[in-house]
Amino acid sequence: MSILTFKGGVHPYDGKELSKDVAVRKILPEGELVFPVSQHIGAPAKPVVEVGERVLKGQLIAGADGFVSANIHSSVSGTVKKIEKRLVPNGSKVLSIIIENDNLYEEYNYEPNNEPWSKDTIRKAVKDCGVVGLGGACFPTHVKLTPKDDNSIDYVIVNAAECEPYITSDYRRLVEQPSEVIEGLKIVLKLFENAKGVIAVENNKPDVIENLKKLTEKEDKISVAELKTKYPQGSERHIIYAVTKRKINSSMLPADAGCIVDNVDTIYNIYRAVKFNKPLTERIVTVSGDGINSPCNLEVPFGTSHAQLVKEAGGMDENVEKIISGGPMMGQAMFSLEVPVIKGSSALLAFKQDEISRATMTNCLNCGKCAMVCPEGLICAKLAHAADANDMEAFVKMHGMECIECGTCNYNCPANRNITQSVRTMKRKVQAARRKG
Structure with a gap:
């Protein structure tokens, strides 16, 4: 099979060698x-426990409040001490349930689901267990697995690209639990009789590709797609195009193109939810960057402080200038480590130099280098000019709402312009105007 890709994209230093060979360690x-009761796209979950109540590991502590919402479960046994607003990785304060760990880890008793599983059983288990997209968006997975017409789905794509630099959590999942991921894909395929499963992996992971091909060689409905290594290969739109040559835009869902796309760890947790009724209570987090003393991959219970992750990774260099939650391209800078690991926490990165703050911004050179790498084929500089001028009409006419905010334009800009930030701000203004009217 040929190497699959899309037009555009960039090739930043990926830094994966720092942590990719470090086995996952539970903490x-x-x-x-x-x-926090809001760890997903959609309505915040609603607390179902009270202050002073003792809870068990895996017990429901906040219930989904609507179809597009997700359950939240405790990752430890202990006592509910407070329900109040607390800081989360993006810098905002969110209503949160605070539990004092009793260090007993007594588990809530969930009965396994016996096969054969019906479609309703699969979807209910995924919903009940609070599974969301773990590639970053945190969209409730039971919603994604409930398209208008099951028969219209031709492809279930496991997004194993992991194109963000430094992050190696999905790689470690595929090294350490590939069979469970394949079983999770088989479960999803039970929902869509006409679909084929594709595990899509960037070709900087040759060992994983070779092993997955061996494990699936007798599977008629599952194949392994080898993707070209570049960013943002793992974007939902672009992995769909690379695998199927089908295009979607901002007004479409993947299901409109006959596709369901789920991250590696999401598929793994679908397997655990459906087979064992195990709620989503922890995830693998990569702790890396040149400011981390011992880069590693940790299996982290939700609610754990980021400060503990640094401690578990041997501490941080005293000269660290920048800390990021997530990847360096689309992650968010952090000003405090006293925030919890949540469902969307894929990585904690620390760097000795903040290259962005040191860069000197100049006027736009009109060089077109941003447009050369934009995976959506947009004229990024003109969009930024329209955004800075608050020209909403021009912005929309130039298809500004199609921007996926991947940051490739910023990365390739010799003038160090904040193109993505300008476009992102204008997109939010357009969305707010459309809601009003």
């Missing part, structure tokens, strides 16, 4: 744990 949280 036990210290002190109190913080569970």
Whole structure:
């Protein structure tokens, strides 16, 4: 099979060698744990526990409040100490359930689901267990697995690209639990009789590709697609195009193109939810960057402080200038480590130099280098000019709402312009105007 890709994109230093060969290590949280009720796209979950109540590991503590919402479960046993607003990785304050860990880890008793599983059983288990997209968006997975017409789905794509630099959590999942991921894909394929499963992996992971091909060689409905290594290969739109040559835009869902796309860890947790009724209570987090003393991959219970992750990774260099939650391209800078690991926490990165703050911004050179790498084929500089001028009409006419905010334009800009930030701000203004009217 040929190497699949899309037009555009960039090739930043990926830094994966720092942590990719470090096996996942489970950690036990210290002190109190913080569970924000909004860890997903959609309506915040609603607390179903009270202050003073003792809860068990895996027990529901906040229930989905609507179809597009997600359940939240405790990752430890302990006592609910407070329900109040707390800081989360993006810098905002969110209503949270604070649990004092009793270090007993007594588990809530969930009965396994016996096969054969019906479609309703699969979807209910995924919903009940609070599974969301773990590639970053945190869209409730039961919603994604419930398209208008099951028969219209031709492809279920496992997004194993992991194109963000430094992050190696999905790679480690595929090294350490590939069979479970394949079983998760088989479960999803039970929902869509006409679909084929594709595990799509960037070709900087040759060992994983070779092993997955061996494990699936007798599977008629599952294949492994080898993707070209570049960013943002793992974008939902672009992995769909690379695998199927079908295009979607901002007004479409993947299901409109006959596709369901789920991250590796999401598929793994679908397997755990459907087969064992195990709620989503932890995830693998990559702790890396040149400012981390011992880069690693940790299996972290939700609610654990980011400060503990740094401690578990051997501490941080005293000269660290920048800390990021997530990847360096689309992650968010952090000003405090005293925030909890949540469902969307894929990585904690620390760097000795903040290259962005040191760069000198100049006027736009009209060189077109931003447009050369834009995966959506947009004229990024003109969009930024329209955004800075608050010209909403021109912005929309130039298809500004198609921007996926991947940051490739910023990365390739010799003038160090904040193109993505300008476009993102204008997109939010357009969305707000459309809601009003």
